[in-house]
Amino acid sequence: MAEILDKVYDPQKIEAKWYDYWEKSGLFHARADGASPSYCIVIPPPNITGSLHMGHALNNTLQDILIRWKRMLGYDALWMPGTDHAGIATQNVVERMLAAEGVNRHSLGREAFIDRVWQWKGESGGTIINQLKRLGCSCDWSRERFTMDAGLSRAVREVFVRLYEEGLIYKDDYIINWCPRCRTALADLEVEHDPHEGYLYYIKYPLVGKEGALTVATTRPETLLGDTAVAVHPEDKRYKAYHGAKVRLPVLGREIPVITDPYVSLEFGTGALKITPAHDLNDFEVARRHNLPAIKVIDEEGLMTRKAGKYRGMDRFGCREKIVKDLKSDGLLEKRERYHVPVGHCYRCRTVVEPLISKQWFVAVKTLAAAAIAAVQDGRTKLIPASWDNSYFDWMTNIRDWCISRQIWWGHRIPAWTCKDCGQVIVAREDPDKCPHCGGSGLVQETDVLDTWFSSALWPFSTLGWPEQTPELKLFYPTTVLVTAFDILFFWVARMMMMGLHFMGEVPFHEVYIHALVRDPEGQKMSKSKGNVIDPLDLMAAYGTDAFRFSLAAFAAMGRDIRLSEERISGYRNFANKVWNACRFTFMNLEDFDPAAAAPDLPLTVVEAWILSRLQQVTRETGEHLEVYDFDQAANALYQFIWHEFCDWYLELIKPQLNDKTDPAARRHCQEVLLRVLNAILRLLHPFMPFITEEIWQKLPGASGSIMAASYPREEADLVNPQAEAEMGLVMATITAIRNLRGEMNVPPASQVEVFLKSADPSSLVALERHRQSLMQLSRLKELHTNAADTPAAAAKAVVEQVEIFMPLAGVIDFAEEERRLAKEMEKISKELAQAQRKLANEDFLAKAPEEVVNKEKERLQSWSEKLAKLKTHRERIKGLMG
RNA sequence: GCGGGAAUAGCUCAAUGGCUAGAGCAUCAGCCUUACAAGCUGAGGGUUGCGGGUUCGAGUCCCGUUUCCCGCUCCA
Numbered sequence: 001m002a003e004i005l006d007k008v009y010d011p012q013k014i015e016a017k018w019y020d021y022w023e024k025s026g027l028f029h030a031r032a033d034g035a036s037p038s039y040c041i042v043i044p045p046p047n048i049t050g051s052l053h054m055g056h057a058l059n060n061t062l063q064d065i066l067i068r069w070k071r072m073l074g075y076d077a078l079w080m081p082g083t084d085h086a087g088i089a090t091q092n093v094v095e096r097m098l099a100a101e102g103v104n105r106h107s108l109g110r111e112a113f114i115d116r117v118w119q120w121k122g123e124s125g126g127t128i129i130n131q132l133k134r135l136g137c138s139c140d141w142s143r144e145r146f147t148m149d150a151g152l153s154r155a156v157r158e159v160f161v162r163l164y165e166e167g168l169i170y171k172d173d174y175i176i177n178w179c180p181r182c183r184t185a186l187a188d189l190e191v192e193h194d195p196h197e198g199y200l201y202y203i204k205y206p207l208v209g210k211e212g213a214l215t216v217a218t219t220r221p222e223t224l225l226g227d228t229a230v231a232v233h234p235e236d237k238r239y240k241a242y243h244g245a246k247v248r249l250p251v252l253g254r255e256i257p258v259i260t261d262p263y264v265s266l267e268f269g270t271g272a273l274k275i276t277p278a279h280d281l282n283d284f285e286v287a288r289r290h291n292l293p294a295i296k297v298i299d300e301e302g303l304m305t306r307k308a309g310k311y312r313g314m315d316r317f318g319c320r321e322k323i324v325k326d327l328k329s330d331g332l333l334e335k336r337e338r339y340h341v342p343v344g345h346c347y348r349c350r351t352v353v354e355p356l357i358s359k360q361w362f363v364a365v366k367t368l369a370a371a372a373i374a375a376v377q378d379g380r381t382k383l384i385p386a387s388w389d390n391s392y393f394d395w396m397t398n399i400r401d402w403c404i405s406r407q408i409w410w411g412h413r414i415p416a417w418t419c420k421d422c423g424q425v426i427v428a429r430e431d432p433d434k435c436p437h438c439g440g441s442g443l444v445q446e447t448d449v450l451d452t453w454f455s456s457a458l459w460p461f462s463t464l465g466w467p468e469q470t471p472e473l474k475l476f477y478p479t480t481v482l483v484t485a486f487d488i489l490f491f492w493v494a495r496m497m498m499m500g501l502h503f504m505g506e507v508p509f510h511e512v513y514i515h516a517l518v519r520d521p522e523g524q525k526m527s528k529s530k531g532n533v534i535d536p537l538d539l540m541a542a543y544g545t546d547a548f549r550f551s552l553a554a555f556a557a558m559g560r561d562i563r564l565s566e567e568r569i570s571g572y573r574n575f576a577n578k579v580w581n582a583c584r585f586t587f588m589n590l591e592d593f594d595p596a597a598a599a600p601d602l603p604l605t606v607v608e609a610w611i612l613s614r615l616q617q618v619t620r621e622t623g624e625h626l627e628v629y630d631f632d633q634a635a636n637a638l639y640q641f642i643w644h645e646f647c648d649w650y651l652e653l654i655k656p657q658l659n660d661k662t663d664p665a666a667r668r669h670c671q672e673v674l675l676r677v678l679n680a681i682l683r684l685l686h687p688f689m690p691f692i693t694e695e696i697w698q699k700l701p702g703a704s705g706s707i708m709a710a711s712y713p714r715e716e717a718d719l720v721n722p723q724a725e726a727e728m729g730l731v732m733a734t735i736t737a738i739r740n741l742r743g744e745m746n747v748p749p750a751s752q753v754e755v756f757l758k759s760a761d762p763s764s765l766v767a768l769e770r771h772r773q774s775l776m777q778l779s780r781l782k783e784l785h786t787n788a789a790d791t792p793a794a795a796a797k798a799v800v801e802q803v804e805i806f807m808p809l810a811g812v813i814d815f816a817e818e819e820r821r822l823a824k825e826m827e828k829i830s831k832e833l834a835q836a837q838r839k840l841a842n843e844d845f846l847a848k849a850p851e852e853v854v855n856k857e858k859e860r861l862q863s864w865s866e867k868l869a870k871l872k873t874h875r876e877r878i879k880g881l882m883g
Numbered sequence: 884g885c886g887g888g889a890a891u892a893g894c895u896c897a898a899u900g901g902c903u904a905g906a907g908c909a910u911c912a913g914c915c916u917u918a919c920a921a922g923c924u925g926a927g928g929g930u931u932g933c934g935g936g937u938u939c940g941a942g943u944c945c946c947g948u949u950u951c952c953c954g955c956u957c958c959a
Contacts, residue, residue: 009921193956200959218959265958273959282957342956387887391954394886398955486954517953554907555896565895567908574921585918636897636906651918659917736925743925749914780916832903844939853901853940860902 004587005699009580011544011573014695019133022694027708028138030078032472039075040476041067042460042509043139044484044492045147046132047086048125049093054518054526054564055485056128057135057536061552062515062631063483064137068687069626071138072712078476080463081132081139083125085148087411087452088182088348094120094410110409117410131537136545136690138708143472145463147455148412155462156412156455157429159503164416164427168364169404171416171425175277175284176403178356179346180302184407185360187451188400189491191344191353198341202270202334203327205230205247208255214239214247215334217269219341220279221327222320224249225308226297227256229275231286234260236271250332251323252309261286278357294357300407302354316354361405361414361448368498369396375497381507384629388486388514395490402495404451411449418444457495460508477504481511489514513629516555518562539569546689547573553688554635575639576692579685582647583696586678589658590671595702599672600665605657606770608673609724611650614641615677620715622684635688642681649732650677656773675701680713730764730801731771737798738779741807744821745796745814752782756791756806764803794881796821797874799867815882822875829868836861 006013022028030040041063046056063079071077091105094117098104105113132139145152163169177186201221204213214230230247232239245258263286264273277287277294287294297308304311304319311319327333344353373396375381376389383389405414417426421440426432434441455462460482464473478500484493493512500508519526526533539548551569555562604612618641625634657670679700686693686707697707738755747753755775759765768775769786776784792808796818799805839845839857846854 005918007919009919216959220959263958268958276959280957280959282959285957341959391887394955519952563895565908568895570921571907574919577919577921581919581922583918588918632897640906647918648923655917739924740926743913746913749916749924777916828903835903839940842939846939848939849901856902864903 004591005580005584005696007584009577009692011546011576011691012541015136015545015691018691018694019136022138022706022708023133023141025706027706028079028140029142030076030140030476032076032078032475034076034471034475036074036076038475038480039067039070039077040080040479041078041481041483042080042463042479043082044482044488045082045084045145045456045459046128047089048083048121048128048146049086049089050128052128052131052135052536054534054536056132057548058515058518058552058556058562059483059485060132060135060137061549062513062556062629064135064549064690065553065631065687066481066483066626067138068690068708069712071708072683072686072710074711076475078143078472079137079139080143080145080476080479081129081137081141082145082459082463083129083147084456085121085146085411085452087406087408087449088184090117090121091408091410092182092348105409113409134537134540134545136549138690143463147452147459151465152455152458152462153412155458155466156450157415158467159458159499160412160415160450160454161427161429162503163363168368169361170364171359171361173357173359174362174403175279175281175355175357176360177344177353178300178358179349179351180300180354181349181351182346182408183300185358185403185405186346186353187403187453190347192347193342193344195340196343198339198343199336200269200339200341201324201327201336203250203274204332204334205250205256205274206332207242208246208248210245213332214242214258214272215270216272216274218274219339220276220320221323222304222311222316223276223279223297224274224323225252225304225311226276226278226295227274228277228287228292228295229256229259229290231259231261231264231273231275232271233262233264233266235262236264236266238271250330251326259286259290259292261289279355281355284355284357296357298354298356300356360403361416361450362401362403363454365399365402365498368502369399369494371501372396372494372497375501375507381497381509382511384511384513388489391486392489392494396494399494402451404454405446405448406451407448409449411452412455414446414448414450416446418446420444453491453495456492457499458503460496460500461504466503477508478506479509481513482509483513483515485517486514487517516562518564534564534566539566543569543573544576544691546692547576549690550575550635550639550688553631554639556631572639575643576689578643578647579681579689579692580696582642582651583678583682585651586674587699590675590701593668593671593675593701595675597668600669602665602669604673605670606724606727607650607653607774608670609719609721610728611646611677612673612719613721613725614645615680615713616715616717616719619680619684619713623712623714626687638681638684638688642685646677646681649728652778653774656777679703682707683710683713686710727767727770730767730803731774733800734768734803734805735775735778737800737805738775738781738807741796741798741805742779745807745809745817747807747809749780752780753807753809754783754785755779755781756785756795756808758791758804758806759802761802764801768803793877797871799870801863802866804870815878819875819878819882822871822878826868826871826875829864829871833861833864833868836864 043063044059067077067079095105160169177188177191179186198219200217200219202215202217203221203224204215206213216230227249242258243260246255247258249256263282275283275286275292277284277292278296279298295307297305298316299305302316304314304316306312311322314322324333345351346353373393376383376392383392415427417432419426419435419438419440420442422435422438424435424437426436432443435443460479461473461477464470464477466473482493496508547569550572554572618637621637622634625637654670654674657666660667682693682697694707697703757765757768765786772784775781791806795806795808797804797806836857840861
C-alpha cells in the first residue's frame with residue numbers, strides 16, 4: 001500500500017536526511033575488488049581556504065551525475081575526493097589572522113607557524129567538503145586525501161628525487177616573477193597581465209667623450225639604476241655611428257656600453273633599448289648573450305637596494321616619481337607619452353610582480369611536455385570538446401621551464417640539503433643526518449617549499465596510493481575522465497599529463513571534459529570586486545538542491561559559457577514540484593495496491609504501449625547524451641518526457657481506468673504499468689536530482705533499498721512500438737485540434753460540445769473510436785460522432801492528417817469569425833503548398849536531390865493540397881450560410 | 884598583435900546541409916477540470932548581425948564585414 005505524499009513539495013525537508021543515510025550505508029564506497037568494470041574520476045581538489053562557488057557547484061554536479069549514473073549501471077565507480085593545501089592562499093589567510101593578533105610568522109618561527117596552519121586547517125579546512133555534501137556529491141569519503149598528508153607527501157618527495165636524479169630538476173640563478181607582498185617566486189602562469197594606464201618615458205643618455213645623447217624609451221624609469229647597456233638593432237642606420245660607443249647613465253653617472261642585438265625592434269620607441277638584466281626577462285636574456293653584468297636595484301620587498309645610490313630604501317613606485325623629477329631637473333627627460341603598460345600582477349594578491357634575479361628550483365619540462373603533446377595527438381587522452389586541442393598544443397609547445405620553489409613555509413619543503421663542510425647538495429628520500437660526500441654533519445636544509453601545483457600534478461596517482469603498487473592504482477589508473485573548467489587546463493591538467501606519463505607510463509585520464517564557466521546573467525565573470533557573485537548555497541536554500549543541480553546540468557551546453565538566471569532555476573524548481581505531484585497522484589491511486597499480489601495477465605493497451613515505447617526512447621537518448629557529456633540534452637530529454645508526455649498526456653489518459661472500480665483486473669493492470677513507468681523515471685532522474693528521487697523511491701511500492709543501488713534503466717528494444725506511437729499521435733493531435741477550435745471560437749471551457757469526425761481513411765476512425773472516452777474527457781465533449789454520414793454545415797472545422805473535425809455551434813457560432821479563421825488557416829497552408837510546388841517544379845531538385853527527399857516533398861504537397869481543399873469546401877459552405 | 888568562440892523569438896538557449904527554425908522564461912486570453920495556481924488550456928511573437936559565394940536546397944559550409952566575449956603575448 002502506498003503512502004500519500006505531503007501536499008507541498010518542500011525541498012529543505014527532504015534534502016536534509018538522505019545524505020547521512022547514503023554515507024552510512026556505504027553506498028559511496030568503491031569496492032576495488034575487480035569484480036565489476038572500473039570507472040574513476042578524481043575530483044579537482046578544492047583549496048582548503050575555499051568555499052563553494054558556482055564553478056565548484058557546476059564542476060561537482062557534473063561529476064556526481066556521471067558517477068551516480070555509472071554506479072547505477074553496475075560499474076565499480078570511484079569518485080576520489082580531497083583537498084589541496086593551497087600554499088600561498090592558505091599562508092595568506094593564516095598570516096592575516098596572526099596580524100590581527102599583532103604577531104607575524106617570523107616572530108612565531110617556522111615550526112610554530114606550520115602548527116598554526118594545521119590547527120586552522122583542522123578548524124576551517126573542512127568547510128568546502130561539507131558544502132560538497134550539501135550538493136549531494138557521492139564521493140568516496142573513506143578515501144579522502146589531502147595534498148599535505150603523509151602518503152601524498154611521500155609521493156611528492158619520490159617524484160622530486162627521481163626528477164632530480166634524472167637531471168630534470170635543477171637549481172639556477174634566473175630571472176623569475178617575484179611577488180613582493182607574498183615574498184615568493186611565482187610561476188609564469190601565476191602572473192596575470194592587465195593593462196595599466198601609464199607613461200612611456202623618453203630619457204637621454206649622454207654620450208661619453210662626444211656631444212649629444214642617445215634617447216631610450218621605457219615604461220619603468222626607476223630600473224635605469226640597474227642598466228648595464230643600451231642596445232640598438234645592428235641594422236639600424238640611425239645608430240651605426242654609435243656601435244661600440246659608451247653612454248653615461250643619468251643620475252648615477254656610470255658608463256655603460258652601446259651594444260647591438262637583433263632583439264631590439266626598429267619601430268618601437270626610439271630604436272634604442274635600455275638593458276636592465278636584473279629586472280626584465282628580455283633584458284636578462286640579451287645580457288646573457290653579451291656577458292653583461294646584472295645589477296639588482298630592487299629587493300625582495302620591492303624597495304631600492306644600496307646599488308640604487310641615493311634612492312636606497314625607497315619604494316619602487318616612489319622611486320619612479322623621484323627619478324622622473326630628477327631627470328627633469330637635469331634636462332634628461334625628453335618627453336613622456338600616455339601609454340597602456342601591460343603590468344604583471346600576482347594571481348593571489350594582485351600586487352604588481354617584480355621580475356628579479358634569484359636562485360630557484362626549476363623543472364626542465366621540454367621532454368615531459370613532448371610526451372604530453374603526443375598523448376593528445378594520438379588520442380590516448382581526448383579533450384572534449386576537441387576545440388581545446390590547439391590551445392593545449394600551443395601552450396605545451398611554448399612552455400618554459402617551470403619554477404617550482406616558493407619562499408613560503410606552508411607546503412612541501414624541498415628535500416635538498418647543502419653540506420656546510422664540502423658544499424655539496426644532497427637530495428634524498430629520507431632526511432640525511434650526515435653528508436654522504438664528506439661525512440660532515442653540518443647539513444642545512446633548503447628553506448623553500450614546492451609550488452602547490454607540483455603536488456596537484458601527481459593527484460591522479462598519488463591519491464590512489466603511489467608509489468605503493470596498490471590494488472586501487474591497478475584498477476583505477478588511468479582514471480576514466482577528468483571534469484574541469486578550462487581556466488586550470490594549463491595550471492593543472494597539463495602538469496598532470498606530464499607527471500602521469502612520466503611516472504606511470506600511461507596517461508592520467510582517458511578523457512578530459514572541459515565544461516563552461518559560470519557567468520552572471522549579463523555574461524560577466526563573477527567576482528567579489530564586481531559584487532556580482534551569486535552564492536550557490538543561497539540558491540540551494542531558495543530552490544532546493546535538486547532544482548539547482550538540474551539547472552546546472554540543463555545549462556551545461558558544450559563549448560558555451562553559462563549565464564546563470566534565477567528565473568530558469570525557479571523553472572526547474574517547478575519541475576521538481578511537478579515530479580513530486582505526479583508521484584503524489586500515483587500514490588493516491590495505489591492505495592489498494594499490493595505489489596506482492598500476482599499481476600493480471602492482460603495485454604497492454606495502446607496508451608500503455610505508447611508510453612512504454614516513449615520511455616524506451618527517452619532511456620536510450622539519456623544514455624547516449626550522457627555518454628558524450630551532453631548533460632543539457634540529457635536533462636532536456638527527461639524534462640520534456642516527464643512533463644509533457646508522462647504528466648500532460650499519459651496521466652490524463654489513464655484517469656478513467658484508474659477511476660473505474662468495476663473492472664478490478666484492468667485497474668490493477670493499469671496501476672502495474674503506471675508504477676513501472678514511474679519507477680523507471682525516478683531512476684533515470686536520480687543522477688540529476690538525487691534527493692527527491694530517493695525520497696519518493698523509499699515510498700514506492702515494490703522498491704527496496706536506496707535508489708542509488710538500483711539499476712539504471714536500459715532500453716528494452718522489444719517495447720519500442722511505432723504503431724502505438726502513430727495511433728496516439730493521431731489521438732493527441734485530434735484532441736489538440738478540438739481544444740484549439742474551442743479556444744478560437746471562444747467556447748467557454750465549461751460548456752460541452754458535440755464533435756463530428758469524418759475520414760476517407762476508415763482505420764483512423766477506428767483508432768479514434770478506440771479512444772472515445774479519452775477524446776470525450778480531454779476535449780470536453782457532449783457527444784462524439786465518429787461515423788458521421790451527415791456533417792453539420794454550421795460548424796467550425798479543422799483537419800488533422802486524414803481526419804476532418806466538425807464542431808457544430810448552432811446558435812453560438814459567429815459565421816464571420818469562422819470565415820476569418822478559415823481564411824487565415826488557408827493562407828498559412830497555401831504558403832507551404834507554394835513552397836513545395838516550387839521545389840518540385842525545379843528539375844535540378846528532382847534530378848539531384850536524394851529520392852527519399854523528393855518523395856517526402858511529394859507527400860507533403862499531397863497532404864497540404866488535400867487539407868487545403870477540405871478547408872476550401874468548408875469555407876464555401878460557411879459563406880453560403882452567411883448569405 | 885596572435886588565436887578561439889559567439890551573434891537565431893522580448894530574455895536565456897536548441898536545431899547530423901533536407902519535414903512548417905524549436906524549448907524554457909516572459910507576454911496576452913481563458914480556466915481553482917477531484918496530483919500540481921510552483922498548475923491547466925490556448926494564442927501572439929523570427930528577413931537566423933550585415934554583404935557576397937558554393938549548392939537542387941544554407942541558421943548550418945566558404946569568403947568578406949560589424950559587434951561582443953574569452954584565452955595567449957618577452958617591442959621596452
